[in-house]
Amino acid sequence: MSDAQQFSMGVVPMTTIFPGTSPSEARCATAPTGDVSLTLVTADNVVVCTISFAAGSTIGTFVGGSVTVEPSDLLYVIGPSPADLTFAGVNIAFIGQ
Numbered sequence: 166m167s168d169a170q171q172f173s174m175g176v177v178p179m180t181t182i183f184p185g186t187s188p189s190e191a192r193c194a195t196a197p198t199g200d201v202s203l204t205l206v207t208a209d210n211v212v213v214c215t216i217s218f219a220a221g222s223t224i225g226t227f228v229g230g231s232v233t234v235e236p237s238d239l240l241y242v243i244g245p246s247p248a249d250l251t252f253a254g255v256n257i258a259f260i261g262q
Contacts, residue, residue: 180235191216191225194254201252204243205259207234216257225257 191203199220205213214229234240242257 180233189227189258189260191218191227191255191257193218193223193225193252193256195251196221196223197249197252199249201245201249203245203255203257205229206241206243207232208239208241213240218252 197218197220201218203216203218203225205216207213211232212229213232213234214227216225216227218225240259245252
């Protein structure tokens with residue numbers, strides 16, 4: 166990931182409460198050499214949650230409160246700055262309620 170890289174993702178076509186921290190899941194193919202934190206935000210810059218990957222770990226941990234998103238809302242995943250150059254192949258499954 167490059168410094169402060171941003172990715173967008175669509176949300177299911179119904180009102181959804183994020184994060185459903187279980188069974189949401191975050192993994193990476195290559196673990197970071199240092200701790201890495203990703204931030205999930207709405208288009209209005211409301212933080213939905215953070216996903217933390219500990220150094221050497223390929224499994225992320227979700228931390229956050231309850232945020233409701235509506236149909237057609239976009240969510241953005243903000244990467245770290247500076248980037249951890251070994252952190253790669255990130256896959257995130259957000260399961261709302």
